[in-house]
Amino acid sequence: MEYSSADIAAIVKKVISDMQSPKASGADVPVGVSNRHIHLSREHLDILFGKGYELTKAKDLSQPGQYAANESVTIVGPSLRPIEKVRILGPLRSSSQVEISATDSYVLKLRPPVRESGNIKGSAGITIIGPKGVVTLCEGCIIANRHIHMSDSDAERYGVRDGEYVAVDVEGNGKKTRWYGVQIRANKNFSLEMHVDTDDANAAGIASGSLVKIIKE
Numbered sequence: 001m002e003y004s005s006a007d008i009a010a011i012v013k014k015v016i017s018d019m020q021s022p023k024a025s026g027a028d029v030p031v032g033v034s035n036r037h038i039h040l041s042r043e044h045l046d047i048l049f050g051k052g053y054e055l056t057k058a059k060d061l062s063q064p065g066q067y068a069a070n071e072s073v074t075i076v077g078p079s080l081r082p083i084e085k086v087r088i089l090g091p092l093r094s095s096s097q098v099e100i101s102a103t104d105s106y107v108l109k110l111r112p113p114v115r116e117s118g119n120i121k122g123s124a125g126i127t128i129i130g131p132k133g134v135v136t137l138c139e140g141c142i143i144a145n146r147h148i149h150m151s152d153s154d155a156e157r158y159g160v161r162d163g164e165y166v167a168v169d170v171e172g173n174g175k176k177t178r179w180y181g182v183q184i185r186a187n188k189n190f191s192l193e194m195h196v197d198t199d200d201a202n203a204a205g206i207a208s209g210s211l212v213k214i215i216k217e
Helices: 005-020 042-049 102-108 152-158 198-204
Strands: 029-034 037-041 057-060 067-076 083-093 097-099 124-129 134-144 147-150 165-172 175-186 193-197 211-215
Touching: 029 198, 037 042, 037 067, 042 124, 042 134, 083 102, 102 198, 134 193, 147 152, 152 175, 175 198, 193 198
Parallel strands: 029 193, 037 083, 097 134, 147 175
Antiparallel strands: 029 211, 037 097, 057 067, 067 083, 067 124, 124 134, 147 193, 165 175, 165 211
């Protein structure tokens, strides 16, 4: 029996889906895997790309109003080994923030704290290089904590509240894992999705679209 290219594509898609689908009962929270990225202020966008520059949207993200821009920058730490093509996420923020993984921190020779997004006080410094200029942050580089975005109605359904910490069970490609200290971030405008970085996803054998289960601690 000969398979067409369409048949082969369908088979591969199903195999990948089966590998990513959880075996644990009750796993219903989708995962979004975040690669390194940066949020910029108006001031720093002007320095890096030129006065009055506006970001251009590449694609919408899962959270309403958030998007990945076409623009990217280079980041440099004490190692002087640059990491290029770090994606900018929009819209602009009041303060610039760089989110990396622990693996990235080894390359850059930085010690960023694990923090909730937006909590950058006393975090690691880093240099950002754009096509028109350079910005050196005294603080602003973090490793984002594991967290779950959800609407207020989702929070009521799961019996959790904004700011609460829960555990999460993961069945990823034979690597059963339980994560503790996962922060709930509930807001009427949020969509249900757990965010982890590439280190966490690779260690647990999951990818964007995998499902996990909330466990009350």
